[in-house]
Amino acid sequence: MAVVRTCLLKVLSHHRNRNPLVSYLSHSPPLTTTTTLPPMHSLTLSASLSTSHTTTRSKPMCLYHTQGKCTKMDDLIHLDKFNHDCSRDLQVNIADLNKIRSQNLDFFLVLDLEGKVEILEFPVLMINAKTLHVEDIFHRFVRPSKMTEQRINEYIEGKYGKIGVDRVWHDTAIPFTEVIEEFEAWLMQQKLWIGGELKRAAFVTCGNWDLKTKVPQQCEVSRMKLPLYFMEWINLKDIYLNFYNRRATGMVTMMKELQIPLVGSHHLGIDDTKNIARVLQHMLVDGALVQITARKNPMSPQDVNFLFKNRIR
Numbered sequence: 001m002a003v004v005r006t007c008l009l010k011v012l013s014h015h016r017n018r019n020p021l022v023s024y025l026s027h028s029p030p031l032t033t034t035t036t037l038p039p040m041h042s043l044t045l046s047a048s049l050s051t052s053h054t055t056t057r058s059k060p061m062c063l064y065h066t067q068g069k070c071t072k073m074d075d076l077i078h079l080d081k082f083n084h085d086c087s088r089d090l091q092v093n094i095a096d097l098n099k100i101r102s103q104n105l106d107f108f109l110v111l112d113l114e115g116k117v118e119i120l121e122f123p124v125l126m127i128n129a130k131t132l133h134v135e136d137i138f139h140r141f142v143r144p145s146k147m148t149e150q151r152i153n154e155y156i157e158g159k160y161g162k163i164g165v166d167r168v169w170h171d172t173a174i175p176f177t178e179v180i181e182e183f184e185a186w187l188m189q190q191k192l193w194i195g196g197e198l199k200r201a202a203f204v205t206c207g208n209w210d211l212k213t214k215v216p217q218q219c220e221v222s223r224m225k226l227p228l229y230f231m232e233w234i235n236l237k238d239i240y241l242n243f244y245n246r247r248a249t250g251m252v253t254m255m256k257e258l259q260i261p262l263v264g265s266h267h268l269g270i271d272d273t274k275n276i277a278r279v280l281q282h283m284l285v286d287g288a289l290v291q292i293t294a295r296k297n298p299m300s301p302q303d304v305n306f307l308f309k310n311r312i313r
Contacts, residue, residue, distance in 0.1 A: 058263060059083035063168045066123075066139040066270055086125065087134035089263045089274055096285045103129040103284075104291055106200035107192065108234070110277045113210045114269040118144035119218045120159060120169070121269035122179050124203075125277050126190065129290075132281045138186045139270050143173035146221055163265045176222045184227065193229055202292055203233040206251045206276050207312070212294065212304055232295040236280060237312040243288040247312065254279045 062082040064070040072078035106129050114121035119142045126135040144152055160166040187193035192201045205211060211233045219226045240248050248254040251272060255262055260278055264271030284290065293311065297303040 058089060061086070061264070061270060063139075063165060063270065064172065066137060067141070067172050069172060086137045086270075086274065090125075090127075090132075090134050090277055090281065092132045092281055092285070097131065099287060100130070100132070100284050101287050101289060103289065105129050105202055107135065108204045108277075108280060108290065109192075109201055110204045110273050110280060111210055111233075112206060112269050112272040112276055113214055114159070114267065114272075115142070115144075115214075117155065118142070118146065118221060119176060119214060120144070120156070120173075122176075122183070123270040123273040124183070125273050126192075126201075127204075127277055127280065129284075132284060134277070136186075136190060138183055140179045140182065141169045141173040142176050142179050145175055145177075160268075163268055165268065176218055177224055180224070180227065184229075187229065196228060198229050203230070204236055204276065204280055204290070205233055206236050206254075206272075206279075208233075208235050208294055208304075212296075216301060226301055228298065230296075231298055231301070232292050234290060235293045235312065236276060236283075236290075238293040238308045238310075239283065239288060239290055240279075241312060242308060242310055243283060243286070249312075251276055251279065258282050 059082055062070050062072075062078075062084050065073075065082075065084045066086065070084070073084070108127040108129060110125040110127060112123060113119050122138075122140050122142055124138040126137070127133070128135050144155070147155065156166050156169050160169050184193060187198075192199055203211060211230050215230050216226050237248055237250070237254070240246075240254055244257075246257070248257065252262065252266065254260075255275060255278070258279065260275075260282060263275055263278070266272065266275075280290065293306065293308050295305050295307065297305070
C-alpha cells in the first residue's frame, strides 16, 4: 500500500507540474526533433513530437506534456506550436449525444501498446461513455529491461527515429514495473480501481494482442504478476463486425470505411490511441452497444473466453 501511495503522489505531482527534477531542468535549451542522439541522454524537458506521415492539419502533441513533464507551459511560442490538449482531436457534436444508446459502462479506457520485443509505449485515454469527453490521459514511454543499451538504441531508432520522437523517448522512458505502479495509482485516483476490480470501466483495444498476448509476456519478462484489471477487454474490431456486419482488419480500415481522417502518426501509440477513440466515438454515435468481448480465467490467465460468436480471429 505504501508503494501505491508513493506512486499516487508521483501522478499528482506530474499533473501539478511540480516535479523537483522538472523544476531543476526548466531552463534547459529546447530539443530538436533530430534522429541523431548524443552519447548521453540528458533529461532536457521541452517538446518532442511526431510531425511526419500526418493526414490532417493539426498541432502536433507535446509528448512531454502527455507524461506530465513539459516545462514550457509559460512559453507562448511553445504553446502556439504544440498541442497540450488531448481532447482537441476528439470533439463531438453536442447534438449527436442524443443518438448514443445507454451503455453498461461509464468509462472506456482506450489502450494501444507499442513494441513487439518489449513494450515501448503505454498510452490510455479515459473516455466518458455518456458525454464521449476525454476525462484524462495516462501516457508513459517504457524502457526495456532485458536489452543492452546498444540494442535499445537500435530498437528506438528503428521504431521512433523516423517520426522524430526518439529523443523524448530516451528522456522519459521508465521500466514497465514503474509504469504499472504509476498506472495503478492513476486508476485509483480516477476511482476506477476499487476493491480489486474495475468500477464501471473497461479497456478498449483494436484487436486482442495487447491484453491477450503482450501484457502477459511483458509481465513475465519483468517478473511481475499480471494485474487483475487486465483480465477482460473490448476488442473494437469484434464490436465493429457485429454492429456494421462487415469485417475490418485494423484501425486504418475502420477509419477509411467510416470516413474518419487519420490524425497524427500511425504506430505512435498516443496517436493510434486517439484514432481508435475516434472510431469508438463514431460507433457510439451510430448507436453501437460497446461491451466486453473477451475475458481471461483468473485461475488460468492463459485461457481466454471470447464472448462473441462472430469475431475477428
